[in-house]
Amino acid sequence: MARSSAFIVSLRRIQALLIKEIAVLWNDRKTRILITVPPMIQLVIFAFTATMDIRNVHLAVYNKDHGNHGQELAQRLDGAPIFTRLIFTRNEANLRETMDSGKALCAVVIPQDFSRALHAGTTARVQIILDGRRSNTAQIVSGYLSEIIQTYYSNLSIAKHTSHAAVLKTAVPLVRHWYNVNLIYLWFTLPCLVGIITTMITMVVTALSVAREKEMGTFEQLLVSPLTPAEILTAKALPAFIIGMFEGSVLLAAAVFLFGAPMAGSLALLYASMFVFILSITGVGLFISSLSRTQQQAILGTFIFLAPAILLSGFATPVDNMPDWLQTATLANPIRHFLTIIRGVMLKDIGIADISANLAAMLLISVCTLTIGVWLFKRGLK
Amino acid sequence: MTAKSSPVFVRLAAVSKRFINNGATTTALNAVSITVRPGIVTGLVGPDGAGKTTLLRLIAGLLRPDSGDVAVLGWDMAANPVPAQADLGYMPQRFGLYEDLTVLENMNLYARLHGIPDTEKQDIFDRLLRFTDLERFQKRMAGNLSGGMKQKLGLACTLLRKPRILLLDEPGVGVDPVSRRELWRMVNELVNEHTAVIWSTAYLDEAERCDEVFLLNSGALLFTGKPADLSRRMRGRTFLLKGVPGDRRTVLSEALKQPAILDATMQGSAIRLVLRANETMPLFLQTGQLADCPDAAQMQAPKQAIRGTPDAGIGTDHAENLTHAALSSLPDAAAHASCAEKVRLVSVAPRFEDAFLDILGGAPHGESSLSRFFAPVAGGEHAYSVEARQLSKKYGSFYAAKDITFSVRRGEVFGLLGPNGAGKTTTFKMLCGLSKPSRGQARVSGLDLAAASSKARGRIGYMAQKFSLYGGISVLRNLHFFAQAYGLYGKKREEAVAHMLELFELAPFAAQAAETLPLGYRQRLSLACALMHSPDVLFLDEPTSGVDPVARREFWMHINALVQKGVTVLVTTHFMDEAEFCDRIAFIFHGQVAALGTPDELKNTVAGPDLPEPTMEDAFVALIKNADMQEETRHCAQTR
Amino acid sequence: MDMKINPRRLGALIRKEFYQMRRDISSILIAFVLPLILLFLFGYGLSLDVRNLRIGVVLEDRGEAGMDLMQSFAASRDFSVTLAHARQELEPLLARGAIRGFVVIPQNFSELLAQPASSGGPLPLIQIITDGSEANLAQFVDNYSQALISQWNQKRAAASASNAPGIQSEIRTWYNPDLESRFFLIPGSLAIIMSLIGTILTSLVVAREWERGTMEALMATPVGIVEIAAGKIIPYFVLGIASMFLCTAISMIVFALPLRGSLLMLLVISSFFLFAALGQGLFISTISKNQFLASQLAILTAFMPAVMLSGAIYDISNMPAPIRALTALIPAKYMVSSLKTLFLVGDVHSVIWPDMIVLAGFALFFFVLTALKTKKRLE
Known part of the structure; x- marks a missing residue:
């Protein structure tokens, strides 16, 4: 009986702290703006930024061939919808200048003997030059280019050699993108951004709330009150947690309803994962705030955690491309696990069995960060 | 000293300045006109928020007036402040020092900024370092200096160029009396016919040291002239009631109920009284016989009434005679003879603060509304409310506090006094459980707070030096939060909050963000938050710095009421009149209790033929000197 | 406005700043530790090269x-x-x-x-x-x-013996024949690093002077506002260039990044970018005057755009038109384009000069804006 009433007293104190925390956050105009405006702007802008959808490709063509085929191939390239602009270069220097200055992403060089070779029925050569500064986009474009050139030839050869018996059939690849049939990048970036922006806000709120009280001197006021460290900690973690969940929900809703991202899987599963995820982020936030005495230190600490955690989350570039040791290291990154889960649930409708490993990892991370966070927090009180 | 013929260095004509903050306009200065001349120390006096800093910034050319003219050395500061700035030395509130630069690096920086040639630099540095006694600390980071040393370094940096006008913004804040005295000595040395000094302060006792003062309150100029001229108005109205029998706190609160009394404060075992103009001293205050004659109105007026008339022109001795005469001519003097012999009402010299209070309308009257709300603290099982036993705190090999031992009785006001960095705050923090002692024990109501359950902490109240409530949220939410944090909820919480809103007249501000409250109200809110749960022990860390005297009186009136209910109060302070309010004081120096006793006892230890009536500040300074001397002899003994 | 610059006063301010830098952990953290972390993340962590x-x-x-x-x-x-x-x-x-x-x-x-x-x-x-x-x-x-x-x-x-004729496409990648993605990611990261020092660090240290009240003390001395600004720009300019060259050296040694352009051009373009970034940092601190707000503004308006919108990681040409238009307002964009060219191609004047002119424009814009906002007054 006595124990349960002590528990209720404790709950009441936490409730008081909680109301105060939320009022403090919400009454501060700066904080209010900080947790509402930038996340939405970032979602909108960055969703379209992180894309490998190929657009606006400028192609340089250097046609050395005076025959009809060179001219026709150039026209064919011009007609391809992927190239928004074709730059015809007249000489080697001109081509180099066009590539060097980055005016064109890639160039097609049609050699002098191109028409002659085609007429003669021998192998004709075409040179494709890619800009190594943007080699990633250029490589994708080079695939299109090869395809256009091959189509040009097969149309030509089919017209010419319909009776040619000796030609072999070739294997024809047929690509299907599952879960995202048209490979819309937005569908990939939106879930990632939901995770990342939520992380940033949760971190900033947790890390700053303690540092601000330390700077303002109100922290001592809390310490001399009957509030126990556990209660203070809970009340510090909870608002950040609630704001994180709220932010995540708003961004998720925006992704689905505003941008039309699919929500194929179970919302309950997603929320369960988000719960664990934000718990782990809150732990990291507490960890940083226990170590920092001023808001500036808290900001720097947050930054030092966030920069690697976001860059190594699989958002900017795939985790699969990293060296093995770094891939192993990313297992400790909660963002990586959450991004896998949120993409999986939203696009693939995967079940709990398929994400259990990620979920377990996040749970483990939460337990660790929260334990260390609590330990450091309590130690900091001494 | 005052030379009306000397040129005017600074002239402000009908200067007004407003600030707009979150849509609300505050008037920092309202049509203020002053002239400052060289050769004297000009005081800019007033509580926080009076407009002192704004005025100094206007003179320094850092702000532009909304209306009116600011002329410094003949230059119009609104148009172009640069030429005058070459002759200005301005020390802002936090001294303008780079904390991560050394003493010498700071001086080098400012020397170059002021264009002092390298050839002259060394001489000036030598002179100033000697002057400020910072020679030994040249390589120390400014951030690691004590408050007093920072202030001296700040002064040295502003003096590099030999400015013609020296502007000092509250140089005395957070600095102990010894350092303050030294600073005054230095500034007095500087003043000559070529230099004007403007010294801003919230300490009214500092005003008395100025040659001329401008008294500011809420942006309005209340008085211009010699401080003595202002004090003189109060002549014949200030008394000291010595040898008060019984509980002096009760006498004090009764005195404050009298309409004739402008102000009453504790001064050790005595009570200092200020009469309103042309009022008669209530009789019971002449006899000190509270219990026998609770209502002064029923008493017959003495034949020779003591009236607060400046014209009386009575000196101290004369007044004493007069008082005796008055006492002996009481109708039933015989009945009171036994106590009247002990009780003496002595006329004393008026203070600047008395005059300021007079202008502001006097100390708050009546009794603290807290006495109605507060139930007496039940007599507990412990003889002492607060106990320190060999309390020590060690950082590395350095003891911030060592073997501090004292006990505080229930219902006692106990003060911790001492220079900055001497261990006062460390001790205070260990006592209220904010810091864990390395050794020894701190017990509050018999419980060790550092180790204690939250229940024990629920029995103390704490009010920090800085306003440390949640500024961004409303007054009501702050009260709700602290009520609930201290275990009040539901109906009890609502009741306590409603009481506090009423008692401290906070109701009109309930919905307002706490940080937008005027300073005095913030003070009230802090106290309200610390009191809602009816604590047994109240911890106050420099509770009234910067607050105007009326608000300070009010604050101590509340504390007085609490103490009468049996609440124990532990207070750290720099204000000497706050120290006087204490029943006992522990003087902490070099991390140890250097002296312990009642204010009178402490004062008496330093009394001597050359100092018959030492003030608390005298005692403070002397105690430090003694402690230093002892330290030295011990040191010598050891080395020998 | 007082445009006079007194070399001794300026020298004193600069010296002060260097003393502070040396003792302030956050300066060292932002100028050297964070850049190295970012460099290694871009060098090892980010990769568009497919493996296994x-x-x-x-x-x-x-x-x-x-x-x-x-x-x-x-x-x-x-x-x-x-x-x-x-x-x-x-x-x-x-x-x-x-x-x-x-x-x-x-x-x-x-x-x-x-x-x-x-x-x-x-x-x-x-x-x-x-x-x-x-x-x-x-x-x-x-x-x-x-x-x-x-x-x-x-x-x-x-x-097959048939030896059918056809068109053989021969693909060459200029400037980066082995298609190492880090070769174009690292130059991009250098631009991010410089925005970090130029904007975040500068806005923090100026805001700190406001917060600690030292700005007030400075302003009451005969120091002119131009001297105060120059006293901040010059030290952090030097710090930025030092950090830049440290990172360049590490990139070349550890990540075998080629530098095909001249060191001089690298210095010149970096200077222009740093001026723009410092100008932005000064402007931010002038309008915010506290460290928390300044750092948030700097991260939101300088760091995040440098990562996401500068072309350091994502190709600007692939972005939709409105966002492409937005990138034109990001100084880092011009820096990234020039850096990639300088490292991988060479001194291509048709790329670098236009970028340089735009960056100079940004620098001028921010300085003028700051000058208009700042008077040697506290209000």
């Missing part, structure tokens, strides 16, 4: 050609292949993310392939399934397996 792409191959075909194609996949260094005989085996792996896609060689593949081209009839199709939820990787699986199949076709054609 995990795919599955379903060999339903019993013929020789099917087997050969499967072996080509298995032997490729780009792929790490899980073999299966039925697609049902691989589907759960794809769902779980254990593989990023799979290739299906259908039952009658060899048979169809053996038929002469002239015979018409169904084409010998190879199905490539990717995991569209991992858009980057889906793209890679698509590209790389298509390329492998096309090579396999060519090899087969060459092997």
